[in-house]
């Protein structure tokens with residue numbers, strides 16, 4: 376038997392006839408960090424509500440560690456080992472982070488005995504370890520109400536972990552956080568994933584990219600697509616759901632664009648000259664007809680705002696011709712800056728990203744040489 380922690384079969388949830396979840400199937404191995412994305416109304420929150428017992432399935436079943444969760448009340452499901460982190464932090468703002476964690480470590484104690492009683496030593500170590508994990512050791516003894524929004528989120532994650540759940544459900548953990556807090560939250564979840572199974576629901580694509588292993592896309596109450604971030608982002612149906620229209624270019628053409636855009640973005644800026652080179656070269660490559668080229672250029676512009684880790688994308692480019700075209704266009708893109716007065720011909724970030732890309736593309740040296748003398 377495989378080590379399946381969560382198994383969901385033909386799950387339907389109807390609200391007065393409206394199916395918020397529609398014949399959904401989902402399975403997850405113990406130890407996985409799974410990200411679930413999907414547009415508003417896709418059923419993400421309802422999905423978590425069913426797992427935690429807040430909402431009962433209309434049809435289908437949920438098995439957790441082999442146990443059918445049917446008709447079990449929420450508190451019983453929590454005790455089986457499912458912990459849920461809601462979007463807004465639920466911490467005691469008048470208590471310190473340490474006290475909040477002590478409470479969670481020992482739920483049977485009431486607030487007063489935690490405040491005035493002595494905490495046994497082993498538990499203290501756990502609390503100390505948790506404070507360390509969530510990065511709040513320096514702030515362990517100030518009132519939680521004084522913490523930033525992000526720090527409160529981490530505290531609540533720590534409070535959940537204190538109850539040693541097998542499965543952690545986390546709903547939009549980075550909504551309203553700063554960029555730095557978002558990145559730290561990602562690191563925290565990745566480190567927790569070493570010892571827990573975790574489901575993260577998220578809107579923020581940048582964040583999903585940071586933490587994603589396997590991604591499940593929900594749409595209209597069912598699973599639309601499942602795979603790596605790259606597979607999901609290049610899936611025509613998923614793109615249609617997110618951007619409201621089907622891409623008219625092929626997945627491999629989309630990959631080429633993604634790689635070229637990432638090189639152009641590698642200095643943190645997409646210059647107008649770079650956009651111009653990318654759109655004209657790729658549209659000419661993808662179509663012969665001038666009208667069609669213009670359509671393609673308009674469509675490509677929509678995808679330009681996204682930069683992806685190039686490693687993940689390059690491995691799926693099989694054709695040598697495409698690899699060569701990518702290198703050629705990237706070389707032209709990074710040199711397009713030289714048109715701008717007072718700027719070095721090629722800036723060092725883009726030069727480094729381009730060198731790295733050449734390694735990944737594994738092109739023969741003579742081909743590279745030709746590209747760099749030709750252009």
Ligand code: ADP
Nearest residue numbers: 390394395413414415416417418419420421422
């Ligand atoms: P998401 O979290 O992906 O945005 P939700 O699970 O919140 O989606 O909602 C899915 C759909 O179900 C939405 O159309 C929503 O309006 C509907 N819905 C959710 N909860 C209820 C409810 N208690 N009663 C009626 N409709 C609901």
Ligand code: MG
Nearest residue numbers: 416419420421
């Ligand atoms: Mg929701």
